[in-house]
Amino acid sequence: MAHKTIVEDNIDILVVGSGLGGSGAAWEARFWGQNKKIVIAEKANIDRSGAVAQGLYAINCYMGTRWGENNPEDHVRYARIDLMGLVREDLLFDMARHVDSTVHQFEEWGLPIMKDPKTGRYLREGRWQIMIHGESYKPIVAEAAKKSADKVFNRICVTHLLMDESKENRVAGAVGFNVRTGHYHVFKSKTVICGAGGASNIFKPRSVGEGSGRTWYAPWSSASAYGLMIEAGAKMTQMENRIVLARFKDGYGPVGAYFLHLKTYTQNGLGEEYESKWFPELQKMVGKEYLDPEASHLTHRPIPTCLRNHALISEVNAGRGPIHMVTMQAFQDPHLEEVGWENFLGMTIGQAVLWASTDVDPKNENPELTTSEPYVMGSHATCSGAWCSGPEDVSPPEYFWGYNRMTTIEGLFGAGDAVGGTPHAFSSGSFTEGRLAAKAACQYIDDGKGENIVVSEAQIDRRKKEIFKPLEHYKTYRNAIVAGDVNPHYINPRQGLDRLQKLMDEYCGGVTVGYMTNEKLLNIALKKLKVMEEDLESLAAKDIHELLRAWELKHRHRAAECVTQHTLFRKETRWPGYYYRGDAMKVDDANWHVLTVSRRDPATGEYTMEKAPCYHLVDDK
Amino acid sequence: MPTFVYMTRCDGCGHCVDICPSDIMHIDPTYRRAYNIEPNMCWECYSCVKACPQNAIDVRGYADFAPLGHSVRVIRDEDRGTIAWKIKYRNGTEKDFLSPITTKPWGKHIPKLAEVPGPTKEMRDSQLLYNEPKWLRMDDGGLRTLKDAGLTLKKGVYY
Numbered sequence: 141m142a143h144k145t146i147v148e149d150n151i152d153i154l155v156v157g158s159g160l161g162g163s164g165a166a167w168e169a170r171f172w173g174q175n176k177k178i179v180i181a182e183k184a185n186i187d188r189s190g191a192v193a194q195g196l197y198a199i200n201c202y203m204g205t206r207w208g209e210n211n212p213e214d215h216v217r218y219a220r221i222d223l224m225g226l227v228r229e230d231l232l233f234d235m236a237r238h239v240d241s242t243v244h245q246f247e248e249w250g251l252p253i254m255k256d257p258k259t260g261r262y263l264r265e266g267r268w269q270i271m272i273h274g275e276s277y278k279p280i281v282a283e284a285a286k287k288s289a290d291k292v293f294n295r296i297c298v299t300h301l302l303m304d305e306s307k308e309n310r311v312a313g314a315v316g317f318n319v320r321t322g323h324y325h326v327f328k329s330k331t332v333i334c335g336a337g338g339a340s341n342i343f344k345p346r347s348v349g350e351g352s353g354r355t356w357y358a359p360w361s362s363a364s365a366y367g368l369m370i371e372a373g374a375k376m377t378q379m380e381n382r383i384v385l386a387r388f389k390d391g392y393g394p395v396g397a398y399f400l401h402l403k404t405y406t407q408n409g410l411g412e413e414y415e416s417k418w419f420p421e422l423q424k425m426v427g428k429e430y431l432d433p434e435a436s437h438l439t440h441r442p443i444p445t446c447l448r449n450h451a452l453i454s455e456v457n458a459g460r461g462p463i464h465m466v467t468m469q470a471f472q473d474p475h476l477e478e479v480g481w482e483n484f485l486g487m488t489i490g491q492a493v494l495w496a497s498t499d500v501d502p503k504n505e506n507p508e509l510t511t512s513e514p515y516v517m518g519s520h521a522t523c524s525g526a527w528c529s530g531p532e533d534v535s536p537p538e539y540f541w542g543y544n545r546m547t548t549i550e551g552l553f554g555a556g557d558a559v560g561g562t563p564h565a566f567s568s569g570s571f572t573e574g575r576l577a578a579k580a581a582c583q584y585i586d587d588g589k590g591e592n593i594v595v596s597e598a599q600i601d602r603r604k605k606e607i608f609k610p611l612e613h614y615k616t617y618r619n620a621i622v623a624g625d626v627n628p629h630y631i632n633p634r635q636g637l638d639r640l641q642k643l644m645d646e647y648c649g650g651v652t653v654g655y656m657t658n659e660k661l662l663n664i665a666l667k668k669l670k671v672m673e674e675d676l677e678s679l680a681a682k683d684i685h686e687l688l689r690a691w692e693l694k695h696r697h698r699a700a701e702c703v704t705q706h707t708l709f710r711k712e713t714r715w716p717g718y719y720y721r722g723d724a725m726k727v728d729d730a731n732w733h734v735l736t737v738s739r740r741d742p743a744t745g746e747y748t749m750e751k752a753p754c755y756h757l758v759d760d761k
Numbered sequence: 762m763p764t765f766v767y768m769t770r771c772d773g774c775g776h777c778v779d780i781c782p783s784d785i786m787h788i789d790p791t792y793r794r795a796y797n798i799e800p801n802m803c804w805e806c807y808s809c810v811k812a813c814p815q816n817a818i819d820v821r822g823y824a825d826f827a828p829l830g831h832s833v834r835v836i837r838d839e840d841r842g843t844i845a846w847k848i849k850y851r852n853g854t855e856k857d858f859l860s861p862i863t864t865k866p867w868g869k870h871i872p873k874l875a876e877v878p879g880p881t882k883e884m885r886d887s888q889l890l891y892n893e894p895k896w897l898r899m900d901d902g903g904l905r906t907l908k909d910a911g912l913t914l915k916k917g918v919y920y
Binding site for chain 2: 167168170171172174183184185187188189190193194198200205206207208211212213233234237240241243244245247248249250251252273275276280283284287295318345346347349351352353354355359360390455478481482485486489490492493494496497498499501531532533534536572575576579583586685688753755756757758759
């Protein structure tokens, strides 16, 4: 198969991955760079791509400052305690002080946001959440991105970033292939804003067959944000901070509206409240600073989500499962029943399918909850991602190197899952981060920082060979066997994904081992990941669709390696309920009240780990 | 299986192929109709179901935990700005839901930023984004700073 090379040159701002973060970047970039060339490269179709493809029923990050509801610093306090103290407060504060303008713009564009009939304000689901009819959230946001971009390239799987050859550690664009035509695409650009996704499917899922598609985070969130940036040598932070979700069993339907708006609650298989009885023991593990139920009760300071997970997991392990969500009371109210259902139809239709198929009507029966397999991402209630600069007026020197949301690679910016240290951004915060990155990227270009970039034909050709190698490999060895997928010369992407998930599950704290790991296990994981990397050179793709899966797997593998390195580095159990270091079962604030930062040397593949100081901008009030 | 396609309804138009976020709706070369090539990478997101002009695509819950005999059907009407759902249980129970999907005609109220007045130098030098400080504060004052919030930076600790 001949793969035509298509070059898009002289780009000022290349957006890689146009979910909520990338779309925010493309949209805002046009204002600050009205004559600049803005191009989007997206793996799917931007009308339905990214984590919000299916829709959302809530916007989980809205301050309501104009109504006197919350100030940005209140949100920093909330996200900080939820993440057990470790976040980038400068980035969080910055996102929170801008996010309301994003949400109000969404309403101006036509997104139906529910209103409180008494006050006329947005209808609150919880302190930070507002309720929307968000079936078309993504098409509306995509429309905005399309209005700003010069060109949108749908169905381009971006595999690598291009690097400048005249100045070290400066980005020069990206390359990838079209998943329909098989053409090779080269994007030469002064800046790149990485809006690619976090990682589903790097840990073995609970489901065993078809249902493994019903991941909590979208199956197309293929860790490309991390695969692209780690591979290019960007520093990463808090990659160990994977998240485990307590959700409705099997369908992974969301619980936020149920807890906050419908006031449903959980109980064990005997019909008892179970959470609080685990807290005294847990307090010994994490310290009173992080778990103080009395103070939480008095001040509405939330109990960290991971600790509530820990109680759920412990109760099930004690033999008192299943855990139920008590819906039977709330669902007697027809309005609340409608909210409960529309919540699923708006963002997790699979849960409605599951209840219909199993005859579960939450009006008559309390549905089961469970904890999911782990996910690695940076926009929901966790904060893995690249180590980025903050804004000039807020960030301390260690957090500031010239341009807001720029990674440690010059000209490479991030938004959404790509940026580390900013949990609880969700959809609106990710879009806002994209806007912030876009303004900074325009400034970077206007300052002349993107001039005289050199990309040699050699670099372009080398990547081309690398990208299409799995197709060649298949062609070469396919006829060594009669038929089928068992071949001594290669593995296919599904076989590779199964191997990755199994080893991450068993050695890096997945669901089948109760989220438990330790130094010995993690070192075995690294060894197996290294061997797997060799085998990924023998990955075979029988068609372009499998080539897409092959590159998703390579990105997932690289992200998994980085997660394992970070988990090994942090010798404590900071987030019980997300994972446990069996050889260091306590929170160790004396040594680990820090952010972990890694860098993989692209030349050698060696990781350097360091501790970065955790600055507190906001007091504890 | 997540999504599947009814043989007699599909005309092979490819709308589902065009929209699927997971790249798993493909046209079968023999039958010239669409099908789901990789059910275990299907999120049941319904993007293809909503996009199908023939209503030819449906969902059968994941075989490893969902029994047969149910259906969740949908009609998304862009002109009316609504989405209608019909849920049928295995035991025959039915539930209907109707929600808005937009409050305004598509795309008409999103400005073209290439055509609005461009930013001044003052705006460029500030921390403000497009259209700000609108919507940010009750008094339409400036952007929140650490000083406004009465906050000072506390030194980070390396340990």
